Amino acid sequence: MNIIVCIKQVPGTTEIKIDPKTNTLVREGVKSIINPFDCYAVEEGVRLRERYGGKVTVITMGPPQAEEALRETISLGADEAILLSDRAFAGSDTWATSYVLSRAAAKIANYDLIICGKQTLDGDTAQVGPGVSEMLKIPFIAYVSKVEETKDKYIRVQRMVEEGYEVIEATLPAVITVVKEINVPRLPSLRGTMKSKSAKIPVWNAAEIGVEADRAGIPGSPTRVVKIFYPKRTHKSEIFQGTVEEQVSQLAERLEKIV
Amino acid sequence: MEYFLTEQQKLIKSIARRIAEERILPVRAELDEKEEFPWALIKDIANADLFRIFIPEQYEGMGEGSFALVIAVEELARACAGVSLTYAADALGAFPILLYASEKQKQQYLPAIASGTRLTAFGLTESGAGSDAGAIKTTAKKDGDSYVLNGTKQFITNGGEAEIYTVIALTDPTKGSRGASAFIVEKGTPGFTFGKKEKKLGIRCSATRELVFHNCRVPKENLLGREGMGFIVTMKTLDSSRPGVGALALGLAQGALEAAVAYARQRVQFGHPVSSIQAVQHILANMAMELEAARALVYATAKTIDSGAKNFTEEGAMAKVFATDMAMKVTTDAVQVFGGPGYMRDYPVEKMMRDAKINQIYEGTNQVLRNVIALELLRRKGLRE
Numbered sequence: 001m002n003i004i005v006c007i008k009q010v011p012g013t014t015e016i017k018i019d020p021k022t023n024t025l026v027r028e029g030v031k032s033i034i035n036p037f038d039c040y041a042v043e044e045g046v047r048l049r050e051r052y053g054g055k056v057t058v059i060t061m062g063p064p065q066a067e068e069a070l071r072e073t074i075s076l077g078a079d080e081a082i083l084l085s086d087r088a089f090a091g092s093d094t095w096a097t098s099y100v101l102s103r104a105a106a107k108i109a110n111y112d113l114i115i116c117g118k119q120t121l122d123g124d125t126a127q128v129g130p131g132v133s134e135m136l137k138i139p140f141i142a143y144v145s146k147v148e149e150t151k152d153k154y155i156r157v158q159r160m161v162e163e164g165y166e167v168i169e170a171t172l173p174a175v176i177t178v179v180k181e182i183n184v185p186r187l188p189s190l191r192g193t194m195k196s197k198s199a200k201i202p203v204w205n206a207a208e209i210g211v212e213a214d215r216a217g218i219p220g221s222p223t224r225v226v227k228i229f230y231p232k233r234t235h236k237s238e239i240f241q242g243t244v245e246e247q248v249s250q251l252a253e254r255l256e257k258i259v
Numbered sequence: 260m261e262y263f264l265t266e267q268q269k270l271i272k273s274i275a276r277r278i279a280e281e282r283i284l285p286v287r288a289e290l291d292e293k294e295e296f297p298w299a300l301i302k303d304i305a306n307a308d309l310f311r312i313f314i315p316e317q318y319e320g321m322g323e324g325s326f327a328l329v330i331a332v333e334e335l336a337r338a339c340a341g342v343s344l345t346y347a348a349d350a351l352g353a354f355p356i357l358l359y360a361s362e363k364q365k366q367q368y369l370p371a372i373a374s375g376t377r378l379t380a381f382g383l384t385e386s387g388a389g390s391d392a393g394a395i396k397t398t399a400k401k402d403g404d405s406y407v408l409n410g411t412k413q414f415i416t417n418g419g420e421a422e423i424y425t426v427i428a429l430t431d432p433t434k435g436s437r438g439a440s441a442f443i444v445e446k447g448t449p450g451f452t453f454g455k456k457e458k459k460l461g462i463r464c465s466a467t468r469e470l471v472f473h474n475c476r477v478p479k480e481n482l483l484g485r486e487g488m489g490f491i492v493t494m495k496t497l498d499s500s501r502p503g504v505g506a507l508a509l510g511l512a513q514g515a516l517e518a519a520v521a522y523a524r525q526r527v528q529f530g531h532p533v534s535s536i537q538a539v540q541h542i543l544a545n546m547a548m549e550l551e552a553a554r555a556l557v558y559a560t561a562k563t564i565d566s567g568a569k570n571f572t573e574e575g576a577m578a579k580v581f582a583t584d585m586a587m588k589v590t591t592d593a594v595q596v597f598g599g600p601g602y603m604r605d606y607p608v609e610k611m612m613r614d615a616k617i618n619q620i621y622e623g624t625n626q627v628l629r630n631v632i633a634l635e636l637l638r639r640k641g642l643r644e
Contacts, residue, residue, distance in 0.1 A: 187277050190308035190321060193270055 001054035001150065003045040004114045005078065006101050006132065007038035009062055009069040010122045023225040034069045037117025039076075040178050043185040045115050046077035048147060055079045057108060061089055061100050067201050074196035075188035082108075086205040088213060093221035094123070098131025100216050103209040105136060113155065114175040118143055126177070133175035141168050145181040260551060262558055264330070271327050274307050275334035283338040290341065290464035291610050296420050297342050297464050304335070304346055305375025313350050314357070318369035324565035325499070329506040329557060336510025337517075340614035341464035343510060345378075347503045348416040348465070351622075352379025354496040355425040355441055359484040364443065368423055380421035382412040382444075382470050383493055390627045392427075392493065393436035397472060399428035404479050406430070406442065408472035411454060416621075418468030419453040422446040425496075426470065427489045439489030443481045450475030461613030494572075497622055501575035502564065505557035508586035508618050512550045515586075515593035515611045519543060522597050522606075533596075542596055546589045553582040573635035576628040583618035584625060590615040 012033035017026040034042075045056040058073040060066050061084040070081035084104050092100060105114060114133070119126035126142070133140035145165060146158040153172045158165040160179050188196075206216060214220060240247040264272065282303050290297055304310065312327045314320025328350055336343035353372050356364060356379075371377040388394040397410025408428055412418075424444045431438030444451055454469030483492055520543060523534035533539050560578040564571050590612040594601040601608045619625045 186306050187281065187303065188274060189306055190270060190274060190311065192308075193274070194267075 001048055001052040001113065002111045003048060003054065003056045004105055004108060004111050005038070005041045005045045005056060005058045005073070006114065006116045006128070007042065007058055007060045007069060007073065008035045008117075008120050008122075009033070009060065009066045010035045010120055018228050020228075023228050032065070032069065034072060035117055035120045035122075037119060037121075037178070037180065039117075039185045040180055040182050041115040041117045042073050042076055042078060043183045044147065044178055045113075046186075047183065048113070048150070049077075049079075052150065054112070057082065057111075059084060059101065059104050059108075061085070061092070061097055061104075063090075064203075067203075070201050071196040071199060072188070074199050075192040076186060077189075077192060081199070081201050083201055083203045084205075084209065085203050086211075086216075088206045088211065088217045091218040091221060092216055093223035094125050094127035094131055095222055096216045096220035098128050098135055099220065100206075100209070100211055101128065102132050102135035103211050104204060105132065107204070107209045112153075112172045113150070114138075114173070116175065116177045118177040118179050129175055129177035136173075136175070139170040139174040141170055141174065141176045144176045144178045147176075147182075260555070267321075267323065268327050268330055271309070271312060271323070272330050272334055275309060275331045276337075278303050278307060278309075279335050279338035283335065283342050287339040287342070287464075288604070288607070288610070290339070292463075292604075294458065294463045296466050297339075297345060298420075300342050301345060301375065301378070309346065310349065310375035311373045313353065314369050314373040318365055318373060320369065320373040324561070325502055326558065326561040326565050329502055329561040332503050332506040333510040333513070336507045337514040338510075339464070340507055340511050340611070340618075341462040343507050344462050344465045345417060345420075347500070347507055348380060349375075349378050349421070350503060351496065351500040352381045352417065352421060352423065352425055354499045355381065355483055355492050356423075356443065358495055358499070359441065359488070359492050360443075364480075364483070368443065372423065377423055378417050378421040379423040379425070380415055380417035380470075381496065382415050382418075382424050382426040384412060384414050385410065386413050390624055393439075393490070395427060395429065395439065397426070397428040398432060399430050399440060399442060399477075401430065401479070402476075405476045406479060406482065408442070408444070408450070408475040408477060410472050412470040412472075414457065414467055414621075415470050417466055418470055419456065420466045424470065425483065425492075426472075427493055428472075430486045430489075434487070436490045437487055439493075440486045441483035441489045441492040442477055443483060444472075444475065444477055448475055448477060460616060461610070462617055463613075498572050498575045499564070501579040501622055501628075502557055502561045504618055504622050505553070505560070505578040505582035508582040508615070509550065509554050509557055511611055511615055511618075512546070512553070512582075512586040512589040515590045515608055516543070516546050516550060518606070518608050518611075519546065519593040519596040522601075526598075539596060542592050546592050549585045550589055553585040557582050573632055576623065576631045576635075579622065580625045580628045580632070583615070586615045587612075587619055 009032045011030040019026050049056050056078045058078045058081040067083050089100055116129035130140050141157055143160045144157045145160045148156045154169055155172055156169045159168050240250045282300055309331050311321040312323040316322040332343050332347045356368055372379055385395050399406040399408050426442050426444050427439055429438050430440040450473050452471045454471045457467040523539055524532050526533045557578045560574040563574055593608040594612050597608050600606050
């Protein structure tokens, strides 16, 4: 079973700053990590390979320094990694990113499954996974919490929904996005880390994967971020102090006033 | 202190530390409370390739030496001595095979040990043979193409959980310790069962159990070395493993020191943190100083072994005794710095103090090992090369 895992390097912090002029993320001075949901995607890819054989290829679209994240996935068990990097990709929104990733998948060609994290920590859109499947015209299943079985060109998974889970089958190749409930990612191994240090990470540019110039980067991105702002707080909050009994009586007093 | 770790050793340290902090720390109290063997953690350690470091490359290991093993054991013990011991005792069980097995035996057993899929254990101690290891009663009688084992081994670390056992038994009871031989016995061999599972003061997630042999037939190919070499195998195995016990003590003491410093900085009495009280500062300073001295000795011993030294009995014994006495003192001091809370199971230091004690006892009590040191010392007339 040949698997492609799409990952993204994101700022390793919960305090994300946004440049008010450009409305883009401030990445300077912030250590980058692999998007946490993508770690579950890598782990699931590696587990499926351990179960069914085949190969796990990790791809990411990003600047040259994203190579570091790809090397880390090799230390976690991935077989190969490819960096998609080109000035023409800069500023891509989820639509253009999906397009670039789908072109890379098309070039890799011989794949059965594409796995993505359900969303990224920074953008939070959850659009790239479905976007890739749409552009490749293959089935898509979101929020996968368990891969039950895959054989003879089909896959059966559990998908998390609010009140439980659904069991869904799809033909392969397909795209799935995974949630954190799917596994506990392994820690890097010694052999894997050593392999990752010497691994060759090919860099594919726009021409190599047949990306049309006007479909990637800013020209290929229909999304325009007009403004990013913190919502105004329209309500006031108050925290009661004291023992539970005191807090309850304060609360009751307040509610009485309203009524 | 700068100990000049190689890139590979730094990597081993960082990987062992991640396992300790991310996997062991959250569950150590529960494992201790439930006295539960840490299989999930052993799988993590195996997946990280840490079982490969003490196995040569031609048997799917990574060919690292004693120093790398010491670093890994120390880092794991910083979070939990019970988990670290499970790992270190696997190396102990592997040493007889590494040191004395035939090429065929090595090929048969070492790759599985390297991958961590099969744990090992070393079976020497019996109810009547602790420090007096020559008093063992377990016999191995030659019968055609096999040996028939009878007897009971006691207090065997990883007993019941391990699959590959190195067992010392008498092939010629008339010759005493010169009549002992070493055998590889696999779990599941008819006549080989497990007896009492011990309930212990500390290292409670580690398995300690009896090995019971009742007409247990093992093929003669399972003999390690030659007949009568059992005690040489034992002595050389323990020489090799003792720096590991020292390393376990280092990790324990490091964990206790860190906990004590953190607590002293935040515990307020008389209006200020207790870390500002000189009496407390002096306890902490002594803990740090003694730990660092022990670390220097253990590391130097491991590096001596890695340099290809033929005889390191004295160094190994010194490293074990000094570091484990230190760990007992440092963990006890940590409880003292915590005061009342330190005695309670809500905090980790009482467990560290309980875990420390066994290190002064197993793999040669610190008293027997002082005899060993004195013997070597007198032999070399106190002179230094």
